[in-house]
Amino acid sequence: MSSQLLFECLSEEIPSRMQNSAAAQAKGYVVNTFNKNNVKFASIEVFITARRITLFVDNIGITEPKDSNNEIKGPHVNAPKNAVEGFLKKNGKSEIDLFVRRVSNGDFYFIKKDVYPFNIQEFLKNQLEEMLKNFSWPKSMRWSERKERWVRPIKNILCILNDEIIPVSFAGVAACNTTYGHRFLSSDMAFTVKTPKDYFELIEKNNVILQPDKRKQYILNQIDKFTKERNLQLEKNDYLLNELTGFIEWPIVLFGEVNQEKSLGLPKEVMLSIINTQQKYLALSNGKRISHFVTVVNVNNDEVIKGHEKILEARLADAQFLISQDKKENLDYYVKKLDSILFHASLGSVGEKVKRIITLSKYIAIYVPHASLIKVERAAYLAKADLATSIVKEFPELQGMIGGYYASYFQEDEEIVEAITGHYKPIGLEQECPKSSTAVAVAIADKIDGLVGLIAAGEKISGSYDQFGLRRMAIGVIRTILENNLHVPIRLLIDKSLSLYSKLVFTEGTMLIDRSNKLNREQISELVLKFCLERFRVILKSRGIGQDVIDSILHKADVDDLLMAEKQAVMLDCYLNTPKGEQILSSYKRISNIVNKAEKNDNTTYDTSYDEKFLVESEEIALSSHVIAARKNIRQAIKNSHFNVALNELTGFAPFINQFMDNVKIDCDSSELKRNRLSLLANIASVFHLVADFNLILKQ
Template identity: 35%
Template sequence: MPDLLLELFSEEIPARMQARAAADLKARVTDGLVEAGLTYAGAVAHSTPRRLALSVQGLLADSPTVREDRKGPRVDAPEKALEGFLRATGLTRDQLEIRDDKKGQVYFATLEKPGRPAAEIVAEVVEQVVRHFPWPKSMRWGAGSLRWVRPLHSILCILTDDAGAETVDLEIDGLRAGDVTAGHRFMAPSHFSVTGFDDYEAKLKRAKVILSAEERADHIWVEAHNMAFAQGLEVVEDKALLAEVAGLVEWPVVLMGDIGAAFLDLPPEVLQTSMKEHQKFFSVRNPKTGQIEKFVTVANRETADDGATILAGNHKVLAARLSDAKFFWENDLRTVREIGLEGMAAGLETVTFHSKLGSQADRIKRISTLAREIAPLVGAKPDLAAEAARVVKADLQSEMVDEFPELQGIMGRYYAEAAGHDDGVPEACEEHYKPLGPGDDVPTGPVSVTVALADKIDMLTGFWAIDEKPTGSKDPFALRRAALGVIRLMLENAVRAHLSEVFVKGYAGADADDLLAFFHDRLKVHLRDEGIRHDVIDACIGMPGNDDLVLLVKRAEALATFLETDDGENLTQGFKRANNILTDEERKDGVEYSFGPDAKLAEAAEEKALFGALDAAEARIAPALAAEDFAAAMSAMADLRQPIDAFFEAVVVNAENQILRRNRLNLLHRIREICLKVADLRRIEG
């Protein structure tokens, strides 16, 4: 069983495309091989800046011969039907077989598709994959028609078994496959032949190429960490940057350099962002001060001077970049000290938020007004919340955020501190955007929570008012994320509020009921990740106070726990039985059996016991619900399980005596009424 080694060697592949390209190469080649009848034992793909490589182990040497019996027309069918069948199968009449079938005798054709050598199939599959590879962007070069992400220089394609290596007979747009590749562009550019994957990987490493992206990333991180640790410093972790840098080099050489003293007073976020975005440098931090003091860069080659020349060039370029950042920082601080943060925010009058929702300044006024309303619900001072709302977006007018948009909020905190704001206002500037996703931290400071809620609720009510709601997979204004942010802010900070009332205080014209339904859908998604079923949430959404998210989730959690018990499951079935009988009989009779049942009419002991159990449960459920002790309410409801079961076993509800029948149906209504005070069990599935 041979092994396949494929390498596509080209000019530098953009780092952001490499991992996806390796996965696509593996999937498309292996899928093609399997479709052609070649199964395999395992496959692994790799990428470096200059090559995509695929190793497929344990291929079949040949595809199996396939035989197929194809049913044709009946023997007495028209001649044209037989002629069509012969054309479709490529056989003659004397090659057909007549067999007995349910409807008489019919023609059968036995078709045989002979197996083919693996090399022949590999050549076809690889050519199709290369010609139709799904690069996000591709190019043509020279006079050929082939498109690739960058000019493709060579193709290595061999099959290796115990007898040795065989080059696959493959040519694509003038590139003939061989068993040859090249090493590092600068340190080992010579070509060499290989006999299989292990030989290929080992010779590449001797030629200064680490094939595995994961190995390159690990090497970079360990070297950088060790260099920093030796000086009492630490590297700021950045997995995305690490993956990108590992895709820029075939032979990573880690170097550490100093940041000029003139730039050390810049905020660490500014240093980190500038170095990452412009230079792909890792930041090195002093854990005692939190200040960024050095940087780590990764070269693609070893040098005789141990990287001194490379570092000198990097220092020069970095100084120019950081000089720009320092200029922006000092200009912004000067502006803030002269006119204040609200003065900086005044420029937002000319910045459109949305053509139908006004400018950013208009939006800030709305957020400030709404923050005053929300503040008491969160425990924040209304004046402080309004003050924060007026300045949280001022940094959008700063030169620093104009250069680095990802620093919005962070710079707002620095500028708010410089302008003399305190009592949670600077923190609100940074945190009011949060949470940005499911894994993002949720603010806890009262002012931050207030402004974050006001910001998101203004956005939601505004877009609801102009009928710009998410549809299907389209959500251009990230309204689902905003709703989830509100949900997490309220739940994780135990904010008790009726959302319907808050929505009315937001942007005028929003349909509060429709927006609340949207929130309930988002809540289902959120709680599903917490392990609570959607039907459990539906059963609680149907209850009063469903716009108080804390209350709603508290009820849902208690119900979910209750339903996991035998009592909960059995009571639900008993409730449904009572509800179904009652619903059917009310439909037949055209009346509602909602009058109080009379205990004096109870005959069987089980019927009398149910009356007593309902009285006892109701006496416990009412105060428990008033105290929002849903666990106690459901415990009281659980006590109804046995009396309800016993009642149905011993009593015929639809008795011939109409007085007894009506009384028992009214008794079922009381069961439904008491249970529905706790949760809408009609919505529970199963």
């Protein structure tokens, strides 16, 4: 027998940002529960809107669980009476239920298991109540006098298996076979759902579109029709489009006009910030000028769009006024006001941060081709000026962009304008990194100053919670270095940044960490470096490089040039998949196995120092000569950034190692010769380690 389950939890509005994760959580819970209890099903669908989570399970297979072993073995027939009584008591049986079976060479008591029919209704009731009870929301609430929590107050629960109500109960609401349609577009009367499949037709008749993708496409179709008629285009904002899709159950798409007089002189980015971020409207433009906006509502009348237009006009007028007031003073005026803006309680003001960024930017500029120290200094000086402007105080998301706009207005150099605008980039893994030399220097300086200072001040990441964006800063620094092909010494950069805090907010020689313990500068430097290298590993792994290869390159204590490390990891990863790469691994494996086995058997460690006077066989003399030459060549190759040459040098070891292994007896009668030969092999392994820690690759 197969059945269909329909479950719907109707509540007050579910925030759009929580909907996708809630749907995934509900589906995951039911799938896991059904699989765990061997309940078969054909498909599970979860739908979510602003007011309801709906679960539909099709073709539930209700079968009796098979148990091949329906007997319970007890004690031996000659066991003490109290052992038999204990066995019976444990299983709720009496002596009459006992029977004897022969097992191996002995007779044992057995009893039959009690087999109860599987009650699917009871099972579903218990599991759905458990899901509701343990559902995890980013934020939840209690209402009335009840202790149960949900994202918003629950209004109704519908739960039916075929045509039978499953009596689920939660937060004082008992399940039924009725529900409600759209809050405004349908009648306020409940409608009855006789079977699960009836639900989908009835809910749409009552102005609810369950599928988020269908609601989104409905919105896009209306926008597409409007833009084609007026030769306009939609300013892309997928995040907002998804948010609008989650706001409503039946989209009513309205189009309003942007007052051109109120928006005159406003940068496009300011208008988008007002329209997208503040008002939650989508914007339409002719490619240059924003002329219309789009909103999605639950109800429609002639006054709705007029109200939205008036609100937007007021917002645009406010922005015009703030910008006009800001322009009365130049950027140097606003820089002076940064001393009154706090950067961090332990790190001083934004004005102090600007002084550090100026010094750090000029230091970084040494490593950036074609960077002008004059431009870098000016850009770093002005980079944070817009934080003191009225418009950024009102629209903080515009910092950087407004600074660049004002810098252009006051006729600063184009490269300086670009640096001010882009020094916050990249924000996220997808955003493009700064490209101009001035912007690169300032962007790295800004992020490394924040990263070093905040980590030193004891700020931490807790799981996915990263209040100050430490991950973003580290990834931004690394991506900017890699994508601009810069050989910037990361250790020196961190130390330089640390040195700029010396006379500010920390006690001499120490910095605060974990808000209770103090570490010296060297320890802080290592902590920041470790944090950066962890992010560096993630970036390399995302590019398809094997974890073992990454570890083998980054094992070195002196990793400093991230660009060089990236190139080495890419090259080694490719090289190991070639015949030469396989030959290198084979040679190293042969050496390391012998040395490791000898160290284990002899309970000692063989160092890399061997004595040439104990080299008596021609094969070990030849191997020693090759080691000396190879070590020198590999060091020179790595110094000159010729990593492929270093790898080829390792390939040359193979014939010498094979000849040595085939013709020289290591475990010989002479302890001096044995130790010397094992030290020679340990020395060869150390040459391999100049390139990478191949031992880490072998362990994978």
